[in-house]
Amino acid sequence: MATAANMRLCRTIVESSPQHKVIVVSAPGKYGIYDTKVTDDLIKVAHGDNGLPRIIQRFDDIASQLLTPAQYRQFQAVLYHTQNAIGNNLDDYNFIVSRGEYLTAQLFALYLGYNFIDAQDILVIKPDSTIDLAATRQQIKRHKLKRKMPLVIGGFYGQRDGHTALFSRGGSDYTGAILAVLLHATLYKNYTDTNGIQTADPRLVYDTRTIDCLDFETLDILTHNGAGIIHENVSALLAAYRVPLRVDNTFCPDQIYTEVHSPRCRNCQPNFFCLTHRDNQIILVQKKHGSSPTVQKINSTQTTLVSDIQKLHLSLLKGS
DSSP states (O other), rough: OOOOOHHHHHHHHHOOOTTTOOOEEEOOOOOOHHHHHHHHHHHHTTOOOHHHHHHHHHHHHHHHHHHHHHHHHHHHHHHHHHHHHHHHHHHHHHHHHHHHHHHHHHHHHHHOOOEOOOOGTOOBTTTTTTTOOOHHHHHHTTTTGGOOOOOEEEESEETTEEEEEEEEHHHHHHHHHHHHHHTTTTTTEEEEESSSSSSTTTTTTTTTOBBEEEEHHHHHHTTTTTOOOTTHHHHHHHHHHHHOOEEEEEETTTTOEEEEEEETTSSSSEEEEEEEEEEEEEEEEOTTTTTEEEEEEEEOOOTTTHHHHHHHHHHHHHHO
């Protein structure tokens, strides 16, 4: 959601199927002259930085390229009120940091002509930053969310005791999974910037392969061992409610992706591996036909970590 062009692409994805009823968005990331993510900029504002006008201008620039004149005036009013609200709540860290998703959802809802839903009205977050499913289910009923589809909602935030609360970073993925479960979705699609879940981080390894299909148990192991492809709370939640997941590429959707199902899925690859890393350790997750996934941790160093991952990945590819 970093640029107007990307939002146009996202609109194409949304409108490609009438089944796309609930859209969860993240705040804009890095692009061009904006070398930091909006959320990171808002964190700086919460700590006393005076960079709020630049953030507001970034949203205004995107909106001016997407919206009709009437829609643009509506969004300018949203920007004005949000800027004032931040100024009046400079001691509310969670409120300030959540405004990236809030504004993105407002903008994208206007652009699509969908209903905007404030996540703070729906998602109830526990003190440990996990979801209170029972309370959130009640909020969904109270606000008659199903009647408001199609809708756009911001990820990453909700409320606790009437005040803005946050999930951990990457929480938009978690928001999507929560709503997929509570709204009884037949599929949760998570769009990212890679071709699904790959055999290693494609930013470090050039010859990665996409894992076509795997089970939730393996995904849970990956996300708790350094793989940042999706929030670590997602797999267990979807598995418990049997909602399948598809990890797709925003920039070439429906072409190369990963499907995640229950352990009994007949389409899951019988043999695959995935390399992740955390600190100075390489983590190798492997699964062979008929067996549970295994985890091997390999020590490396800060200076050799990338080259060690590349060499190990090449060796595993040759052996597969």
